[in-house]
Amino acid sequence: MxxxxxxxxxxxxxxxxxxxxxxxxxxxxxxxxxxxxxxxxxxxxxxxxxxxxxxxxxxxxxxxxxxHPVVTYLALGFLSFLTLREVYSLLNLREVDRSVLFFCYLSIPIQYYFAFKGYYTLFLIFIPVFMFIIVPFLLVLTGETKDIIRSMCILPTSLMLGVFGISHLALLINFPEMNSNGVSGKALLLFLIFITEANDIMQFVWGKIFGKHKILPRVSPNKTWEGFIGGVISTTIIGCLMGFLTPLNIWQLIAISSSMAVFGFMGDAIMSAVKRDFGVKDMSSAIPGHGGILDRVDSLSTTASPFFHLIYLILITS
Amino acid sequence: MKKIILIIIYSIFWKNFLKIFIGLKYVNEKTLKNKKQFILIANHNSHMDTMAIMSAIPSRYIHKVHPIAARDFFGGSLFKKILMRYLVNATLIQRDRDDPNNDPIDSMDKMLKKSRSLILFPEGSRGIPGVMAKFKKGLGYLIQRNPEINVIPVYLDNVYKTLPRGKNLILPYNCYIKFGDPIKFKSMEMDDILLSSEKAMQKLMK
CATH class of the missing domain: 1.20.5 (Single alpha-helices involved in coiled-coils or other helix-helix interfaces)
Structure with missing residues (x-):
């Protein structure tokens, strides 16, 4: 202790x-x-x-x-687990997919282990390369081909959203390049989460106050051009104000925070469309007032990996 | 001793396992809190059902609550019998009523007279998920003999998805266990009892 x-x-x-x-x-x-x-x-x-x-x-x-970093890894891994559980509970998968689901859950500890050890290449390719081949093959092994395409598409994609995206948060913490020359991975993690959630809130607030012109009328009636533009602008300002957490200069900050705002919006929109297809308003009732876990982390799962790789590019080129 | 074992298994292990890992949510489980004796009736689709119900029972009197299980299915070997007796706290009964010395209603009635509580699956066995089978008459006989005992309906919503019939792998799935209020019976007629219990169950299903 x-x-x-x-x-x-x-x-x-x-x-x-x-x-x-x-x-x-x-x-x-x-x-x-x-x-x-x-x-x-x-x-x-x-x-x-x-x-x-x-x-x-x-x-x-x-x-x-x-x-402690280990606690952070465990907590983020558990977040991935909750996200997957929420998706699989809603998706009405076939009963033969159960054994494959087990391997999907199993990929969480493996992915976070790679993040913990800092095996950068393995971390990057484990899900997009290996799991995208292994999971469909495991589905083939079940022998049931009816509706197999649906499962083949859903399971790897769910890993991409729930595990690959969120695990980049964990990779930030003790990634070597992110923790030298006055750069702190933890500070970057805080910065990312802060601007992503600020973006969610800002888009919501601007949309509620000034929202008139719907941006995606058929998918999500709550998203408006006013909310989107106001959100991007205020997120960029917030990102610049929080810039002391990062080693970036002002132009890089503007570029990163505005693109995070756009990526966050995309994640939100993707999950809205998915929810619309399921015919539900919220993924579950896990967080009072917010809906399910995925309703909260949808934007994080799409901002985490672009953020990491953009920062990485900036740090190694400068 | 038995009480301690049951508390460790259900109130500590299964409860946390189901809550954190499986994603089971308890709805209105406080209704059991101030009731000393009750009959719980639940839908039955999976072996997880018993674990889910037992984990919701207040640890103070968990040793006095007995799930009712079929002897022909669970009483096969001595090992199974001991397992059922000490780790599930189950009472094994005969499925049919051929043998008058070994009448299942009598043995359940005896348990109730000893101020024990019972967990019953009135559909008789694990049925098709989402479809409520007709309740067996045994429930009616039991209630007729013990009209003063609270009968509480329990609906297990999607719990079977964590361990479907014929599968061995327990997987997480967001599911619910919903407790209803004690059923009020209009009369002690067999049809009335079965109808009111089925209706109380249907109400929980929504």
């Missing part, structure tokens, strides 16, 4: 971010509390529920990310 707590050495930048996050949460809690006092409505109730869930998520996340 002592060892765990002794290994907590927070650089001042991370302490700043923790203070900022807690300040935002306190501010939101007080704001919605007063708002509810003055003008109660369903919207405020929902916002209060969401804020309460944000408190829990932030506390879990901060605890997991500052205590």
């Amino acid at each position: 002592n060892k765990i707590f002794n290994s907590v050495n927070l650089i001042p930048e991370i302490q700043w971010v923790i203070a900022i996050i807690l300040a935002i949460l306190v501010f939101a809690t007080i704001l919605f509390w007063f708002w509810n006092r003055i003008n109660p409505s369903n919207l405020v109730d929902e916002m209060q529920l969401r804020t309460r869930s944000w408190w829990i998520m932030c506390i879990i996340f901060l605890f997991a990310s500052i205590v």
